[in-house]
Amino acid sequence: MNIPTNYVVALSAVLFSLGVIGVLIRRNAIIAFMSVELMLNAANLAFIAYARALQQLSGHIFVFFIIAVAAAEVAVGLALIVTIFKTKHSIDVDLVSSLKG
């Protein structure tokens, strides 16, 4: 396989930026959350690219851990979204402003 590492890292950077734009643009909490998953995924891609370039398996292990932590995060995050929906009857992130000073 002959893919320059820089190309893969550039793709990872673009995907990460798209995730950031998603969190900023969308006000549906579930879609903002999916954009966070997109960012995690972009970080994983950079890990794999550098793991291959530097011949280190540690990169693969860390991607494995990131996926496990993402699974835990999704479980708790979606439970929070369900709880917020029960009280506010909406998942618009603008409506969750009770702590605003």
Added chain:
Amino acid sequence: MTPDLILFLVLAALAVATAVAMLASQSAVYSALFLVLNLVTVAVLYLLLNAAFIAMVQVTVYAGAIMVLFLFVIMLLGGQQAGSGPDLPWQRPVSLVLGAALIGLMAYVLLAGSRGTLLTAAPLLEGFGSPQSVGRVLFSEYLIPFEAVSTLLLAAMVGAIVLTRDERKEGR
């Protein structure tokens, strides 16, 4: 242009296109399905980058378990409706400008740092990234973090149950 590079460019274009479609589609279900497509595309990229085990984990855990959870919650909440309140007039342009600035910054860092030695990778060891080699490192060097992750998953499971518990039924 080698076949590898053409394959990479096709996959990269597909990944970016599905990510943009995820952000742009109005229906939350379509967004989730586009994200599944994006995750599968990235899994194929992992295969190209000699990470067979991680590619399988990506498909089963991410595209399988996590996205099914997302779809369940979207169906449960009827999350079809997008944002209901009045639009903030400045939100979209400002976030697009900020995102473009982030892309520009990352491009600058990548181009300024591209004169390293990363482009000329040595030939890979036999079996690099196979389940066997990853498992050997995971269960020797990284055994304690691995056990810590299992505790974290248990804590997340308990947390999800506690958060979604119906408190009105507690009194009986």
